[in-house]
Amino acid sequence: MNVPEELQYAASHEWLRLDGADGTVGITDHAQAELTDVVYVELPSVGKNVNAKDQVCVVESVKAASDIYSPISGTITAVNEALTANPALLNTDPFGEGWIFKIKVEAGEDIENLKSPAQYREQIGGSADGGI
Amino acid sequence: MSAPAPLKKTPLYDQHVQLGAKVVDFGGWAMPVQYSSIMDEHQAVRTSLGVFDISHMGQFFAAGAGAADWLNTLLTNNVTRLEVGECQYTFLLNAAGGVIDDLIVYRIEDAAYLLVVNAAKIEEDFAWMQSHLTSGVSFQNCSDLFAGFAVQGPKSAQLFDAFFDGKYSRPARNEILTLQIDGATYYIARTGYTGEDGFEVFCPATEAVRSWKDILERGAQFNIKACGLGARDTLRLEMCYPLNGSDLSAETTPIEAGLSIFVDLQKPAFIGREALAEQRSAGVKRRLVPFKMAGASPPPRAHYPIFRNGIQIAETTSGTLSPTLKCGIGMAYIPTEFARIGEQIEVEIRGKRFPAVIEKKPLHRAGTAAA
Numbered sequence: 001m002n003v004p005e006e007l008q009y010a011a012s013h014e015w016l017r018l019d020g021a022d023g024t025v026g027i028t029d030h031a032q033a034e035l036t037d038v039v040y041v042e043l044p045s046v047g048k049n050v051n052a053k054d055q056v057c058v059v060e061s062v063k064a065a066s067d068i069y070s071p072i073s074g075t076i077t078a079v080n081e082a083l084t085a086n087p088a089l090l091n092t093d094p095f096g097e098g099w100i101f102k103i104k105v106e107a108g109e110d111i112e113n114l115k116s117p118a119q120y121r122e123q124i125g126g127s128a129d130g131g132i
Numbered sequence: 133m134s135a136p137a138p139l140k141k142t143p144l145y146d147q148h149v150q151l152g153a154k155v156v157d158f159g160g161w162a163m164p165v166q167y168s169s170i171m172d173e174h175q176a177v178r179t180s181l182g183v184f185d186i187s188h189m190g191q192f193f194a195a196g197a198g199a200a201d202w203l204n205t206l207l208t209n210n211v212t213r214l215e216v217g218e219c220q221y222t223f224l225l226n227a228a229g230g231v232i233d234d235l236i237v238y239r240i241e242d243a244a245y246l247l248v249v250n251a252a253k254i255e256e257d258f259a260w261m262q263s264h265l266t267s268g269v270s271f272q273n274c275s276d277l278f279a280g281f282a283v284q285g286p287k288s289a290q291l292f293d294a295f296f297d298g299k300y301s302r303p304a305r306n307e308i309l310t311l312q313i314d315g316a317t318y319y320i321a322r323t324g325y326t327g328e329d330g331f332e333v334f335c336p337a338t339e340a341v342r343s344w345k346d347i348l349e350r351g352a353q354f355n356i357k358a359c360g361l362g363a364r365d366t367l368r369l370e371m372c373y374p375l376n377g378s379d380l381s382a383e384t385t386p387i388e389a390g391l392s393i394f395v396d397l398q399k400p401a402f403i404g405r406e407a408l409a410e411q412r413s414a415g416v417k418r419r420l421v422p423f424k425m426a427g428a429s430p431p432p433r434a435h436y437p438i439f440r441n442g443i444q445i446a447e448t449t450s451g452t453l454s455p456t457l458k459c460g461i462g463m464a465y466i467p468t469e470f471a472r473i474g475e476q477i478e479v480e481i482r483g484k485r486f487p488a489v490i491e492k493k494p495l496h497r498a499g500t501a502a503a
Contacts, residue, residue, distance in 0.1 A: 034154075036166065036168075036169045036170065037169050037170055037171045039431060039453040040429075040430045040431060040453070042430060042482070058430070058482065060430050060431055060453075061170075062170040062171060062362060062366060062431070062452060062453050062455070063165065063166075063170060063362050063365075063452075065430070065431075065433070084428070
């Protein structure tokens with residue numbers, strides 16, 4: 001499983017890419033592999049204030065609906081509209097074209113609760129070298 | 133609280149794990165829900181070939197001079213219409229006409245019948261039937277001795293011919309062939325739950341692994357895929373085949389489910405007959421009908437509320453994203469007055485209502501299974 005080094009991870013399988021206070025959120029390669037065949041993404045509302053661990057949107061595979069949680073507190077500034085027409089981007093490029101929303105991070109301390117790539121890899125039982 | 137009972141495993145459990153299946157609890161059984169992807173497995177069955185482990189399903193044998201008459205007092209369809217080697221879909225009902233189980237009865241010998249029942253209902257069905265057993269009938273639950281596979285898809289007939297090298301002729305639709313292979317009895321029926329041509333094979337559990345591997349090996353030339361319960365559900369729902377426990381239950385009757393053709397009210401007596409005859413003459417208050425989502429929406433799933441003109445009229449019994457039709461589909465018991473093709477309804481999904489339209493059965497019409 002791919003677990004990119006430059007990202008931080010929530011135990012609930014979301015990733016966070018931080019550029020100053022600007023965050024981008026998606027689901028991990030492991031999560032998309034577990035879900036398989038994403039067929040619908042219900043995007044969050046732009047402008048919404050969320051707390052870390054709040055359920056913010058829903059991803060549906062053929063067999064089940066899965067809640068997606070915000071890994072951090074802040075205000076949602078953008079959503080990936082491309083997922084509406086092409087939800088499978090979550091499967092094909094979970095760390096790139098399959099990003100779900102952007103968030104203006106408010107308080108910094110939530111970051112402490114996120115996992116490093118090594119910690120997340122340990123959680124999903126992946127190999128230490130991060131090989132796919 | 134006692135610990136939950138361990139999940140039962142079919143003889144093919146290790147094969148599923150080796151093939152990388154995701155295994156789930158299905159009515160107490162550890163079953164593969166998918167191997168690679170529900171979409172791919174679904175597509176394999178619609179376009180070429182798939183194989184499902186159906187070893188969890190139950191096999192009962194009823195034999196003896198009185199077997200047909202006895203079965204006729206318990207099952208809705210008319211067993212006496214079967215020639216040796218033929219089968220029929222039928223229902224086991226409670227006294228109120230509610231569905232205990234839906235099953236297939238195969239006449240395998242002049243006075244011997246094989247019944248294939250749903251996995252989660254094996255004990256209940258057997259206890260119910262045995263409590264009504266009459267003399268002159270031997271009735272046995274042989275579920276643990278049998279494994280089963282469903283080979284489904286337009287290439288099924290070609291696989292059959294390749295598999296047996298032309299040695300046996302294929303059974304016709306709704307017929308069953310009994311074969312002795314290396315001393316083991318195989319039942320091969322031209323039946324299925326996908327809408328495509330195909331075979332359901334029942335063999336001794338001891339032969340399961342070898343047969344499964346053989347089927348995958350011989351099927352490779354047709355790009356056969358091992359398929360899980362996920363694809364089984366999307367395939368059957370596109371055909372509007374009911375799933376017991378979801379679309380059928382002790383509270384619903386075959387008449388309400390729109391399956392009267394499998395009920396013979398001409399038979400003088402069978403358990404549930406009075407209730408069904410009453411419904412037949414008075415008319416049913418609700419009918420199980422399929423619907424299609426009318427635009428972009430999340431996939432509907434079971435137990436979502438259904439509205440018409442702002443008033444809740446039903447809830448979904450099944451729902452999914454149809455891989456073939458590329459839209460949400462489902463079924464629901466709709467009040468008869470609204471259970472019309474073309475009727476517009478709304479399905480509530482996480483607090484939002486999405487338009488849907490009641491459709492004709494089946495939702496997928498291009499299947500290769502001849503009726």
